[in-house]
Amino acid sequence: MSEYYCRKCRQSMTTNAVDPQLVNLTSSFNNNYLLGKFEKHYNNSGSYNINTVFKKDDFENQSDYDIYEHYHYLAYVSGSLEIDNQRKKNLVLCFAKPTGDEYIHGIKAGQSEAVKLVLFDNANKIHAFPTSSAYLTTVRCKNCGCKLEIYDPNTQSP
Numbered sequence: 001m002s003e004y005y006c007r008k009c010r011q012s013m014t015t016n017a018v019d020p021q022l023v024n025l026t027s028s029f030n031n032n033y034l035l036g037k038f039e040k041h042y043n044n045s046g047s048y049n050i051n052t053v054f055k056k057d058d059f060e061n062q063s064d065y066d067i068y069e070h071y072h073y074l075a076y077v078s079g080s081l082e083i084d085n086q087r088k089k090n091l092v093l094c095f096a097k098p099t100g101d102e103y104i105h106g107i108k109a110g111q112s113e114a115v116k117l118v119l120f121d122n123a124n125k126i127h128a129f130p131t132s133s134a135y136l137t138t139v140r141c142k143n144c145g146c147k148l149e150i151y152d153p154n155t156q157s158p
């Protein structure tokens with residue numbers, strides 16, 4: 001079972017998180033690792049068994065990079081901490097609206113309503129992708145017992 005900590009309770013546990021605004025999220029350094037994630041989860045280029053791709057349609061007059069960075073930044077600032085079975089730490093943020101589309105073998109198969117920011121302590125590997133919110137809406141903070149935050153862009157600023 002993964003463990004979850006709400007936005008407030010996780011603060012002292014994520015002091016090593018890298019601010020996505022201070023990183024080149026499409027860097028070709030490190031064997032194009034970050035650039036490849038951008039191509040996969042933003043441009044949906046390449047072929048994958050399963051892939052999720054960020055939505056772009058709610059953003060006016062913003063560059064592709066800014067939209068991509070925005071999702072990262074929101075998860076960094078407002079996300080809850082997930083510690084998975086392998087003790088890997090991720091920041092997850094549920095949204096009150098779709099964040100991306102899910103593709104199975106290249107065919108659109110559903111929508112995502114959360115964002116997961118992984119490897120957030122590593123400036124060369126930090127990246128985010130849309131993910132399902134279904135399981136996240138049922139879990140509670142291991143420390144205080146509260147429900148994890150849901151981000152509503154109509155009522156909240158980051």
Ligand SMILES: [Zn+2]
Nearest residue numbers: 006009141144
């Ligand atoms: Zn809590």
